[in-house]
Amino acid sequence: MRNILKADFRKYFNGKLFIATIILLVVFTALNAVINYFLKLNNEYTYFINPLTFLEKSFSPTQDFGILYLIFMIVILVSDFNHNTIRNKIIIGYDRNTIYLSTLIFTLTTTVISFLVYSLLNFLFAGLIFGFKGIKAIKVVETLLMYVCALIFYYCLVQLMVFLTRSTIGSIGIMIGLSFLIIIIISSVFTSAKLNDTTIKSLKYVIIFIPVLRLMIPTIGGLLPGLEFTGFNAVLSIFVSLVVSGILVFVGLYLNKKLDYN
């Protein structure tokens, strides 16, 4: 597995998409900082914005960096199928589980590092503009862990889609389509439902048990300031994300063993 990872990372660091990811990361961080600065200057929406909302927003797969990173990662993963280079791994003698797991480790490592850097930079710049008043370190760690775990779930799903469809357009279409579908459904529910305490409590559990929803919270959470996750709910959210990710990995391993490589 170490050898496959070495090859995958060598290819990634020598590729154009790695440089493009860094450029995107810098550009979107700078852009967010400039927008925040002007919002502060004009005193618009500032009652609503704090550095933590920017930390959360950074993980969204349907906004700025997130959506482009998703496309880049799918292009990288599918290229192994498009160029048939995944065959080299099988022919050499690696078993399919090792190939799937090493690809997953590569995907999750690069993704988590990229999003951590992006979110923390956004948090830092937003904090410098709006101030860190009232933000506790434990809350930051809690939020980060919840979002990283939801991101892990999301990219486990991305890899599964890539291995099943082996198509760039197919995987991008499914993942972006799914993300926007969730936003549309949740937004409809929010606008049609009576937002009393029971509704919000129910929504909390829906978000806990469907980790991909967490990544859409920048939209959902913005509408509902009461929809916060702390203490037990945060721990449960992290736990559920990891368990559901584990289930996805097992599904991926099972299907990958059954599929033919042409």
Place this chain on the structure above:
Amino acid sequence: MRGDNVDYIVKTYNLTKDFNNFRALDNVNITINKGDIYGLVGENGAGKSTLIRLISGLMIPTSGTIDLQNLGGFGSLSAIVESPALHPSCSAVMNLKLQCDLLGIKNCNDRIEKVLEIVGLQDLINNNKKVKHFSLGMKQRLAIAMALISNPKFIILDEPMNGLDPLGIMQMRELFIELNQNHNITFLISSHILSELDKVATKYGFISRGKLLLEISADEIHKSNKTIEEFYLGVIGGIQYAQHPKS
């Protein structure tokens, strides 16, 4: 019986592959011995590529088994199936380095130089030209260099002559013979170009409609005083060939 011939490098037992309701391969039993250049011959859709993919591990058989126990361990098998599996945005040397990474070979620069020399691509050692700008012949040779870097005992080639010009075909042929004779590498080669296969193969397997019709040594074919084309048509065409010998 399994293990009855220790000289074999690959043996298949009743190998069958179904795609939905279509049987692509039907109870195929082949034996490839060490040192063979095994020519796999058959019409389009006969099941050659399916058989090659099954032996390479790319496909899962519906039933039957493949015995590779005499092959050795990790990295003993190399295969070029259909098109060369290369990273088009990388140079030749980078492609070979990635293959070394996969194989766990450290300090592979000398080895890279050696395999590039074997396939006649030594000019690419200090050249950063990307693989996507290579000709098909160069890609084929680079793919063989990648296959050689692990010092394999067995190389599988699916239609390696496809798309090559006459000079490229001749160079490939000479390379296969050189690797077989001087590096003791066993080959399984599928090809439509029977006259080219005739110049390298030591054993043939004739396959049609998913069934292995005959396994025969090249010597036996030569003793029959028939050309490989005549023999092939005799086996594959059977009655039709006997009725229309000029067709």
